[in-house]
Amino acid sequence: MVILPSLLMNLMKRWFDLLSRKINFYLLEYALKYILRDKYKNFFIFTIMTLLVTLLASTLLLSNLLKLEYNKFIDTYPDIIVMQQKAGKDVTVNEKIVDDLLNINGVSMAVGRIYGEYKFEKAESIFHLVGIDEFEESQNKFIEGLKKQNSLDKDSMLVSKDVATLLKKNYYENYFNFIKSDGTFKKVFIAKSFPTKDSLQNSQLILMPKETLREIFGFQVEEVSDIALKVTNKEEIAFIATKIESEFINAKVIVQEDIRHFYEHIYNYRSGFFLVIFIISFFTFFIIIYDKMSGLNSTQKKEIGVLKALGWRVEDVLNARLYEGIIISISAYFFGIFLAYIYVFTLKAPLLKEIFLNNYNLIYDYKMEFYIDYNVLAILFFLSVPIYIIATIVPSWRVATLDADEVMR
Amino acid sequence: MFLNKLLKITLLTSLCSVVLFASPIISKEIKEKKIYPMGKKIYEKRCKELKLHNYKSYEALSSDLANSKVCGKLNAKHLQALSLYLWDVKRNSLEELQAITVTKDEKCQVCGMYLHYYPNWICEIDYPHNEIYKFDGVKDMMKFYFNNEEGISRVVVKDYYTLKSIDARKAYFVVGSDVLGPMGNELIPFKDKKSAMTFALDHNGNSPLSFDELNEKMVRSIE
Numbered sequence: 038m039v040i041l042p043s044l045l046m047n048l049m050k051r052w053f054d055l056l057s058r059k060i061n062f063y064l065l066e067y068a069l070k071y072i073l074r075d076k077y078k079n080f081f082i083f084t085i086m087t088l089l090v091t092l093l094a095s096t097l098l099l100s101n102l103l104k105l106e107y108n109k110f111i112d113t114y115p116d117i118i119v120m121q122q123k124a125g126k127d128v129t130v131n132e133k134i135v136d137d138l139l140n141i142n143g144v145s146m147a148v149g150r151i152y153g154e155y156k157f158e159k160a161e162s163i164f165h166l167v168g169i170d171e172f173e174e175s176q177n178k179f180i181e182g183l184k185k186q187n188s189l190d191k192d193s194m195l196v197s198k199d200v201a202t203l204l205k206k207n208y209y210e211n212y213f214n215f216i217k218s219d220g221t222f223k224k225v226f227i228a229k230s231f232p233t234k235d236s237l238q239n240s241q242l243i244l245m246p247k248e249t250l251r252e253i254f255g256f257q258v259e260e261v262s263d264i265a266l267k268v269t270n271k272e273e274i275a276f277i278a279t280k281i282e283s284e285f286i287n288a289k290v291i292v293q294e295d296i297r298h299f300y301e302h303i304y305n306y307r308s309g310f311f312l313v314i315f316i317i318s319f320f321t322f323f324i325i326i327y328d329k330m331s332g333l334n335s336t337q338k339k340e341i342g343v344l345k346a347l348g349w350r351v352e353d354v355l356n357a358r359l360y361e362g363i364i365i366s367i368s369a370y371f372f373g374i375f376l377a378y379i380y381v382f383t384l385k386a387p388l389l390k391e392i393f394l395n396n397y398n399l400i401y402d403y404k405m406e407f408y409i410d411y412n413v414l415a416i417l418f419f420l421s422v423p424i425y426i427i428a429t430i431v432p433s434w435r436v437a438t439l440d441a442d443e444v445m446r
Numbered sequence: 447m448f449l450n451k452l453l454k455i456t457l458l459t460s461l462c463s464v465v466l467f468a469s470p471i472i473s474k475e476i477k478e479k480k481i482y483p484m485g486k487k488i489y490e491k492r493c494k495e496l497k498l499h500n501y502k503s504y505e506a507l508s509s510d511l512a513n514s515k516v517c518g519k520l521n522a523k524h525l526q527a528l529s530l531y532l533w534d535v536k537r538n539s540l541e542e543l544q545a546i547t548v549t550k551d552e553k554c555q556v557c558g559m560y561l562h563y564y565p566n567w568i569c570e571i572d573y574p575h576n577e578i579y580k581f582d583g584v585k586d587m588m589k590f591y592f593n594n595e596e597g598i599s600r601v602v603v604k605d606y607y608t609l610k611s612i613d614a615r616k617a618y619f620v621v622g623s624d625v626l627g628p629m630g631n632e633l634i635p636f637k638d639k640k641s642a643m644t645f646a647l648d649h650n651g652n653s654p655l656s657f658d659e660l661n662e663k664m665v666r667s668i669e
Binding site: 140142143144145146147173174185188270276280 | 473475476479480483484487488491518524527566606607608609625641644645648649
């Protein structure tokens, strides 16, 4: 392991040596001066290219990132959720059907879940209450981890750090009085508070035994919010879902794949906006390219003529132009990517994010962890840098191949 | 005469006692999917050091667990789960077959396909001295089996529903269903006849076959 850095340094040094032998620094200087001579025009091109790369990189990065995150989130959902509907609205389910569901071949786990929201009017916040049974299985890894560490008595609860501080502010240090559905109070003691790793999803979470939560929500003894199923062989999920639908007429069956499709649908619809942005910005870019390709003006032509008269070869002229193209396009590309990364990961993509996230989305919790999307980087590189370089070289090549006197005439 | 009567009486009483004091009647599926996992969790979290051979009956175990609080305070549901788990599973120490695992570069012995793409379909034939052959479906495994039947120590397949490794010689197989394996139509293994029947009905399969009913001609005719 000690050898590696020195090896890397050696390699870099050799590469740099090779590069410095290949690069003609006089030509490079000439190219820089050439750029500075047309300061405003080149600066304009540089800005447009930077903005273009920034815009495309940030949209592509953001949409890929959000897709990654919602897929990660949906993975925590159970394979199948069984709910019940009355008059077209979701109602509670009787836990007795758990045994019938377990008798279906292929279902490996069925658990009645109790959860819901509780509005704490005084602090204007909403708590997310989840009923747990210490020894039941649940597919939420976060809750499962908490259950492993703690054991809850009746009338006690685990609250997140955020909830604990909020309650403390309202003078509830050891307990909280929930208002039950019949208007009376229910005193529940705070057993412990848990850190949530700055995840929005769990920041308002309160866990308590199922019986206590039933009392607060006013549920009957065997009433649950819904039933979560786990299917071992994933190929059977679709079939089992249809089987449950036909066996329990009132049941509403949701498969994990349905939720994924729902999100994909929203995202694809919104990706349409990005396609429009993408197309418009590329048209702008290609107009610039077209303008460059269509030819040089008389001063530029004359300059090439003078250079040739001074004894420059065609190769030298083209090399100078190549340096010019590389300097502008590569610096614009890297600067654009840099800005995009700052916009997405440091500023958390304000405005653009709002296009994706609105009330239809149940997920607000996007951690947006830093990652490098090589596909996006490669796409943008090959769409911008080589095209620009070609657009700078080709017209000069046309002129440079002519005789000097013909050009200057 | 007297002896005969005595024998009858003792037989009857023992039968009664078995019926009266046996563990509660709950279907096998529910026990396996709901009660045993819960009992296992309680056992592992609360009472690892419990000595099971001290108890003579299920009742003794369950009442002792309730009264002595070796495993802490438990409600009725948890108590039942724990005692059923201890009595049925832990006491008999039912051993499951070790799950079949594959590495990334293992291939099917018959068709040469990589196995790690199809973890649900892997089967295995073992010979003594750690000689193991793996296949990507029962069809391919049986082709190998009929040619090299001698000296096989163990044949393992994966139950379609639970994906647990089971002894193929006790398994049931369904052909002609609408579920396709990696090699197309497949003999799909099940741990018991009941689940094989349900599968055959659900997925338009033929009636289940036991391991002995499979023959080479039939296996080779499956495409």
